[in-house]
Amino acid sequence: MKTKLKMIYWKGDKFWVGKLLEYPEIMTQGETLEELEENMKEAYTLMTLEDVPQKHKIKEIAFTL
Numbered sequence: 001m002k003t004k005l006k007m008i009y010w011k012g013d014k015f016w017v018g019k020l021l022e023y024p025e026i027m028t029q030g031e032t033l034e035e036l037e038e039n040m041k042e043a044y045t046l047m048t049l050e051d052v053p054q055k056h057k058i059k060e061i062a063f064t065l
Contacts, residue, residue: 007040009033020044 009018012029016036019027028043030036045051 003044005044007037009036023047 005023006021007018008021009016011017015029015031016033017027017029018036018040020040023044026040026043026047028036028039030039
């Protein structure tokens, strides 16, 4: 299945940085635009949990920051 999303990106001090307009919580970086795009695809896949099986469990965890 193909998904098309819009990525906003800019050149930082050392890396290209980007985030998805549809999922602004997904943000990554790369040394080149090509690397940024590949990293964004990987981040999207991981963050949208496409690899989670139908039978899964959810547990709430607490963080102290």
